[in-house]
Amino acid sequence: MNKAGLALIFSMIILSAPAFAQGTPEQREACSDDAHKWCPYDIPDPDAVEQCLRKNLRSISKACQEQFKK
Numbered sequence: 434m435n436k437a438g439l440a441l442i443f444s445m446i447i448l449s450a451p452a453f454a455q456g457t458p459e460q461r462e463a464c465s466d467d468a469h470k471w472c473p474y475d476i477p478d479p480d481a482v483e484q485c486l487r488k489n490l491r492s493i494s495k496a497c498q499e500q501f502k503k
Contacts, residue, residue: 463496 464486468476471493472485486493490501 463494463500467493467497 467486467489468482471489472482475481475485486497487501490498
């Protein structure tokens with residue numbers, strides 16, 4: 434998955450409005466908690482959240498780590 438795709442996923446994870454609830458339920462479920470735990474000050478900027486999660490890749494959940502491998 435390319436950077437734009439990940440940014441889209443994270444923006445959908447972070448934005449709770451139904452209009453933005455795109456992406457798979459698995460992607461939202463995998464990284465939502467990690468984004469709020471490790472990157473609360475980067476929300477709602479999807480690029481900043483992605484960079485933050487990548488920076489904390491060893492600390493985030495295995496399920497979220499798998500999303501970066503796709």
